[in-house]
Amino acid sequence: MPRWAERFFPANVAHSVYILEDSIVDPKNRTMTTFTWNINHARLMVVEERCVYRVNPENSNWTEVKREAWVSSSLFGVSRAVQEFGLARFKSNVTKSTKGFEYVLAKMQGEAPSKTLVETAKEATEKAKETALAATEKAKDLASKAATKKKQYV
Amino acid sequence: MNSVGEACTELKREYDQCFNRWFAEKFLKGESGGDPCGQLFKRYQLCVQKAIKEKDIPIEGLEFMGASKAKTENSS
Numbered sequence: 001m002p003r004w005a006e007r008f009f010p011a012n013v014a015h016s017v018y019i020l021e022d023s024i025v026d027p028k029n030r031t032m033t034t035f036t037w038n039i040n041h042a043r044l045m046v047v048e049e050r051c052v053y054r055v056n057p058e059n060s061n062w063t064e065v066k067r068e069a070w071v072s073s074s075l076f077g078v079s080r081a082v083q084e085f086g087l088a089r090f091k092s093n094v095t096k097s098t099k100g101f102e103y104v105l106a107k108m109q110g111e112a113p114s115k116t117l118v119e120t121a122k123e124a125t126e127k128a129k130e131t132a133l134a135a136t137e138k139a140k141d142l143a144s145k146a147a148t149k150k151k152q153y154v
Numbered sequence: 155m156n157s158v159g160e161a162c163t164e165l166k167r168e169y170d171q172c173f174n175r176w177f178a179e180k181f182l183k184g185e186s187g188g189d190p191c192g193q194l195f196k197r198y199q200l201c202v203q204k205a206i207k208e209k210d211i212p213i214e215g216l217e218f219m220g221a222s223k224a225k226t227e228n229s230s
Contacts, residue, residue, distance in 0.1 A: 018211050022219045027182055035219040040212055
């Protein structure tokens, strides 16, 4: 959690986050799906990630992974900042973990880590930007709806 | 990787070893029958459940693969 947020969420400071990962392995169809999410600090923010691993349809020697993530927060107002922080942190973590992933793969296959990581990271950044934008728009929309509701009760 | 309950790490290691062997040599090769690790799993699970209670980890209402939420491209 960034320092500025600690003041707003004192109960969350210094509590470890617990994460669950569920997975399904389908050896018949040769796919694996993992779903990972945090099971505490959920009132503050929830990050969910789904990865689907399958045989690349164009090259059966390749495994491809599709990674999707959702960052959400139920507290509106401050949460927009929390959501964007979460997304930014996720993006940087994804780059690190993808680097680690590719490094291990390269070592296993006895080759030097390739340059394709840069392209992958670029695509992920674009998708993440789009998702953050959508989240911001949705937050704005819901906030203005909430403001409208308040007026009706005055 | 350690277990969430520090005291359970050894039980986890034993179970993981059994599981990984079964997974690589049986399951992935198409033989999904048999349950050679059931006992080890039960012992490990009991230990973890105790640790979860002690640490107050919120596990009520959790669904497999976060099943209560339908995750599509258009969800916000």
